[in-house]
Amino acid sequence: MSRNALFPSRLFVVLLACLSLTACEPVDPNSPLGKRKTLFKQMLKTSEQLGGMLRGRVKFDEPAFVAGASSLATLSQQPWQHFPQVKDEGKSSAKDEVWNNQLRFNELAKQLESATANLALVSSQKPLIPSNVAKPFKQVENACEACHNEFRDY
Structure with a gap:
């Protein structure tokens, strides 16, 4: 194949990449959307580390598990303040139901806070045995999943 025959293909790939990049909406890290996305990413990273240890x-x-469980309990209390009363602008993974059914959304947020607080409490009991924190950790995962199933747009 000649070099010129590859040119249109390469040009197409470059143009497609440029279009893809321009389609990305940057999120203001100081906006409510940016703040809650940052917190949810921190929660996910911490949860993945804990789950990795248990699995x-x-x-x-x-010590890392205890610190992670404590951090997760603290983080779980923070994103909710960054959900304004009215849906904010920007590309969010939150469904409209977050704002249309705030009572249920807040109920699930409280369940997550309770589950993470329990995980932190159980994790602080010495000696820490992985099998003792497996069930409380699963309750945290279940609380996350319940909220995602109702309120996250995948």
Whole structure:
């Protein structure tokens, strides 16, 4: 194949990449949307580290697990203040139901806060045995999933 025959293909790929990048909406990190996205990402990262330890993907590290459980309990209380009363602008993963059914949304937020507080409490009991925190951790995962199923637009 000649070099000129590849030119249209390369040009197409470059143009497609440019169009894809211009379609991305940057999120203001100081906006309510930006703040809650940051917090949810931190929660996900922390949860993945804890789950990795419990599932054997990462070596179980007692001090790291205790610190992670405590951090997750603190983080779980923070994103809700960044959901304004009226839906904000920007590309959000939140369904309209967040604003249309705030009572239920707040109920599920409280369930997550309770589950993470329980995980932190159980994690603080020495000696920390992974099997003792598996059930409380699963309750945290279930609380996340319940809210995502009702209020997250995938």
